[in-house]
Amino acid sequence: MVKRRTVLTLLPAALGLPAAAHATERRGRVLAFPRDHGTHNDTGTEWWYATGWMGTEQAPRLGFQLTFFRSSTGLAAGSSSRFAARHLLFAHAAVTDLQAGRHLHAQRITRWSGDPLAVPARAAIDDTDVHIGDWHLRRGSNGYAARLPGDDFALDLALQTTQPPLLQGDAGFSRKGPLEHQASHYYSQPQLQVQGSITLGGQRIALPGLAWLDHEWSDAYLAPEAEGWDWMGLNLFDGSALTVFQLRRADGTALWAGGSHRPAGGKVRAFATDEVRCTAGRRWTSPATQASYPVQWDIDTPAGRHTVRSLLDAQEMDSSGSTGTVYWEGLSEVLDGSGRRVGLGYLEMTGYRGRLQMR
Numbered sequence: 001m002v003k004r005r006t007v008l009t010l011l012p013a014a015l016g017l018p019a020a021a022h023a024t025e026r027r028g029r030v031l032a033f034p035r036d037h038g039t040h041n042d043t044g045t046e047w048w049y050a051t052g053w054m055g056t057e058q059a060p061r062l063g064f065q066l067t068f069f070r071s072s073t074g075l076a077a078g079s080s081s082r083f084a085a086r087h088l089l090f091a092h093a094a095v096t097d098l099q100a101g102r103h104l105h106a107q108r109i110t111r112w113s114g115d116p117l118a119v120p121a122r123a124a125i126d127d128t129d130v131h132i133g134d135w136h137l138r139r140g141s142n143g144y145a146a147r148l149p150g151d152d153f154a155l156d157l158a159l160q161t162t163q164p165p166l167l168q169g170d171a172g173f174s175r176k177g178p179l180e181h182q183a184s185h186y187y188s189q190p191q192l193q194v195q196g197s198i199t200l201g202g203q204r205i206a207l208p209g210l211a212w213l214d215h216e217w218s219d220a221y222l223a224p225e226a227e228g229w230d231w232m233g234l235n236l237f238d239g240s241a242l243t244v245f246q247l248r249r250a251d252g253t254a255l256w257a258g259g260s261h262r263p264a265g266g267k268v269r270a271f272a273t274d275e276v277r278c279t280a281g282r283r284w285t286s287p288a289t290q291a292s293y294p295v296q297w298d299i300d301t302p303a304g305r306h307t308v309r310s311l312l313d314a315q316e317m318d319s320s321g322s323t324g325t326v327y328w329e330g331l332s333e334v335l336d337g338s339g340r341r342v343g344l345g346y347l348e349m350t351g352y353r354g355r356l357q358m359r
Contacts, residue, residue, distance in 0.1 A: 052211025063331030177223035190241035228351015239264025
């Protein structure tokens, strides 16, 4: 049964469920496509995460976010039943309406046996094809199709690939902490051309835009000392892609950092942890949760110095009906050293209202 609202903390570590017996992420594992576009049911946590905007570079109208998660429960390992709840599938969707100054979001959750042919929820093994009821994300020959109908808003989007996958870290092995096993397999699809529409209040809005998609899977994403992370996926107007992230301790200092830059048509430059510095600037305090988020950052990387600044402060996500976490995720602009807008993308910040619980 697909549930739209359930007050439940889902991540296995928070549920006290057993972790995987060994980490399946390893340096040197070659990512093979299209297989690695699909689900990796032998790992603990996985997500397909798309963000983007519609409008023009200088006047974006809408921002959107959609994420499908898979989380292993650690239960029913010895069961042959096709109804056993081996995984949880859940999804988040959000729209930022810059003209109206509002942020709308929705979420869903269901149990899944791991059968790639199951209904109403499933994830394919051989390619991206994730369903939770009538919400879905599917990859085809030209990119991705996403359809997420809802009461307050609806997404019906085609995200067309213009560049090959960007393998993050060391050929897709992305360290997330000081120990080798604190890592994920991670690739991105930047500079996706957006077609389709977003419906708000019964009005269908069809505008061009750009999007970014991440696919990541892991058994040991967060180090014990990490409180949360700050992540930025930024499509620059010159066709390049800039990724910046840091894992934070409880005192706000960086435990680990990383990211990459790939110019249009060029090679990926992965950043070492000591090559990234993120400096928090102006903050916004949520009236709903009292969490205080830095909504402006100065970032220094081998790709230069940039400022990332929210286009709407109130873009907090309350996912207590799925992951059980509260975080900030929103459309932001990228400025160069002279204050000129050179890109748009999404900023995600977790762990500002208590430690993020992950496997």
